[in-house]
Amino acid sequence: MKVKVDFDLCESNALCEALAPDTFQLDDDDYLQVLQDDVTDENRGNIERAVASCPRSAISIVED
Template identity: 55%
Template sequence: MTKKIEVDFELCEANGVCMGILPEVFELDDEDFLHVLSDEVTPENEAKVREAVRQCPRQAISIRE
C-alpha cells in the first residue's frame, strides 16, 4: 500500500518549515502558498517526511497510509 502526504490547507500557514526539511517535496510559491511537488512517501524520503510532519508548527501535514 502506498503512503501519501496530505496537507490540510485550512491549517497551513505556509511557514516553510517543511520546505526547509524536504525542498524536493514541499515548495512555497511567490505568494507564500504551499505546493506538494510529490505526494508519495517512499523509503528514500520517509524519514524526512516524518520529520516535516513532526515539525509543522500548525500540524497541517500528515501521512495517509
C-alpha cells in the same frame, strides 16, 4: 502512503520546505505546494521530520 496537507491549517511558514525540499515548496505567492505526494523509503525520514515540525499539525502521512 501519501503526504496530506490540510491547507485550512497551513501557515506556509516553510519549515516543511526546509526539511523536505523535494516534497514541499512555497510558490511565488507564499502558498505551500506539494511537489511529490508519494512517501517512499528515500524521502520518508525527511517527510516524517516535516510532519513532526509543523507548528499547526497541518501535514500528515496517510495510506493511499
